[in-house]
Amino acid sequence: MSDGGEWVEEYVSEDGEELYQSLCSGCHIADGSGAVGAGKYPALSGNPNLEFADYATYIIINGQAAMPSFGHFLDDKQVLAITEYLKTNLGNDYEADGTLDAVADARPAEPVDQNTEEHE
Template identity: 45%
Template sequence: MRRFLFTYTLAVLPWLACAAPAKADTAGFSSHVQPLSSGEDVYRHVCQSCHMPDARGAMGAGAQFPALAGNPKLQSGAYPVYVILNGFGGMPWFAGVLDDTQIANVVNYVRTHFGNHYTDAVTPADVAAQHPAVIPQEE
């Protein structure tokens, strides 16, 4: 029996090595990731995992994620732009991850939803003006 298995294995190995892998059917899939263009899209895919779907924040496991719902700090559009670009506390920065339009859109979304009624819109130009300064390195 051992001899049979050994012979069978030797006979099958070359065939397995030459067999082409099966191709997956990808007809229904796009090769591009859909951009997050609306503020709601950005919030749902980037922000809500920490700030929660209702924007009421969360606390636990040694971390605190502040509520954005009814948050008076959002009165100035410059504040959330700064926090998104530079990070704050445990929040990472998103400069270079989200573009200026995405940041403006999510700030405007948060400032006009979840019990917030701040209607003075932030523009991509407002976001661009707050980008961290790049310090040139000496050569």
């Protein structure tokens, strides 16, 4: 996985699987099974919360607790691609019903950059 962060700024893939494996699998594991160790990373495979596109979209953009936010360097298409990947892969079989409009709506009004700001 990543040991730096610079590659992330330049990440241009719009392929949901590629984005997931690059950005998310370090914590959620390649097959979405999650992990418990230094932290608790919820399983994304067989996760009923993924039935709703807005749920995953919101968390990808804004982060949640120990999960970092990705909204500041992924564009709407990339966020949608990851959301659809989660809904239709990793053992999930939900409808890929997310929209670019919904992604745009999930973005915060004020730009947040949780990765460069310490909140603790």
